[in-house]
Amino acid sequence: MKAKLVLLALLSAGPAFAASEADYKAAYAAAEAANKEAGQLRNQWTTTASTLAAAKKAADAGDFDKATEAAKEAEALAKASIFQATSEKTLWRDMEIR
Amino acid sequence: MMKLRAVRFGFSALALAALVFVLPATAADKIDPVADAKAFKKFFYDKFPKLKPEDFVNGPYSMDEGLHRQWVEKEQFPPYEFAVEAGKEMFTKPFKNGKTYEDCFPNKGIGIRQNYPYFDEKQGKVVTLELALNQCREGNGEAPYSYVRDEMASLTAYMAFTSRGKPFDIKIPNDPRALAAYEQGKEYFYTRRGQLNFSCATCHVQSPGERVRTEVLAPALGIMNAMPIYRSEWSGMGTTSRRFVTCNSQVRGVPFNPQDDEYRNVEYYLSYVANGLPISGPGARP
Numbered sequence: 140m141k142a143k144l145v146l147l148a149l150l151s152a153g154p155a156f157a158a159s160e161a162d163y164k165a166a167y168a169a170a171e172a173a174n175k176e177a178g179q180l181r182n183q184w185t186t187t188a189s190t191l192a193a194a195k196k197a198a199d200a201g202d203f204d205k206a207t208e209a210a211k212e213a214e215a216l217a218k219a220s221i222f223q224a225t226s227e228k229t230l231w232r233d234m235e236i237r
Numbered sequence: 238m239m240k241l242r243a244v245r246f247g248f249s250a251l252a253l254a255a256l257v258f259v260l261p262a263t264a265a266d267k268i269d270p271v272a273d274a275k276a277f278k279k280f281f282y283d284k285f286p287k288l289k290p291e292d293f294v295n296g297p298y299s300m301d302e303g304l305h306r307q308w309v310e311k312e313q314f315p316p317y318e319f320a321v322e323a324g325k326e327m328f329t330k331p332f333k334n335g336k337t338y339e340d341c342f343p344n345k346g347i348g349i350r351q352n353y354p355y356f357d358e359k360q361g362k363v364v365t366l367e368l369a370l371n372q373c374r375e376g377n378g379e380a381p382y383s384y385v386r387d388e389m390a391s392l393t394a395y396m397a398f399t400s401r402g403k404p405f406d407i408k409i410p411n412d413p414r415a416l417a418a419y420e421q422g423k424e425y426f427y428t429r430r431g432q433l434n435f436s437c438a439t440c441h442v443q444s445p446g447e448r449v450r451t452e453v454l455a456p457a458l459g460i461m462n463a464m465p466i467y468r469s470e471w472s473g474m475g476t477t478s479r480r481f482v483t484c485n486s487q488v489r490g491v492p493f494n495p496q497d498d499e500y501r502n503v504e505y506y507l508s509y510v511a512n513g514l515p516i517s518g519p520g521a522r523p
Binding site: 178181183186188223 | 438
């Protein structure tokens, strides 16, 4: 019974759900790829760069939970900048003085 | 017979509908700088009916009487004066090969600011005054200046000062590359960017005269006429390049390199639509 309780406590404490270095690396690579695509569209955001830097800093400190979370946020920011660049290809005309 | 008429009517209606769909797209795609400049000026003249056209070159200082009084007082001891003096000295000082900037420009560089930027058909691109100055330096064996530092600001301040009062006279030659550069400049001006989702027009078309925190936004019309500017916020002079780079950063967009195509083209567009308005640079801004 005691052993079962210890096992349950260990499982619910969450180590099984913590991000690993591999998770971080995958998330960071995805974010970097999206930011590179934004760069090709000449539309990177400063916040993507600073969030990527924050992810790297957390990873260097060994905090892969924080690092993975930041990398995912950076990817979302990069994807938003890609969406902006793509949609503005036609939407800019709505603002034009005619 | 009735059936034939109905078919003909059907065809006519279809052709008309096709025209209705096709025409606006064609009109939107046509690049017409003359019509653009006319509409641009009308927009601002209508928005600020009390201002004279030449008032727009003073940016935020033309937006209300209190700010205008500040400008009059500032002009008595202008903060850009040192830059003009430094620029004059630099402009006439010979390079190592004995030549000076005077040798690179028409009329020895005096009173020519209103003709920049221009489209250089040989280079196939827009040449701004800042780029022309560095091309002059490099052509004479000197290292180029930073586009965002004091040396460039001083040189352009002096050249603008000798051109004060002369109306912008930007030409778009009959060259598809020039028209494309103009159109790309226009597109850049109206394109939203950065995490804040702002375009240049968000501030300088939709909101001139309004405040962003403590700053009063300048109208886009005449915004190039005052360059370079002394900004109290910077406690120093700033070039056109510095202004564009800063604008991009302020909306959380990664800025381009100074004098990249986008910046030269947007300067071409903004200068062209201000044709006829006098050069007022160097200017001072809050």
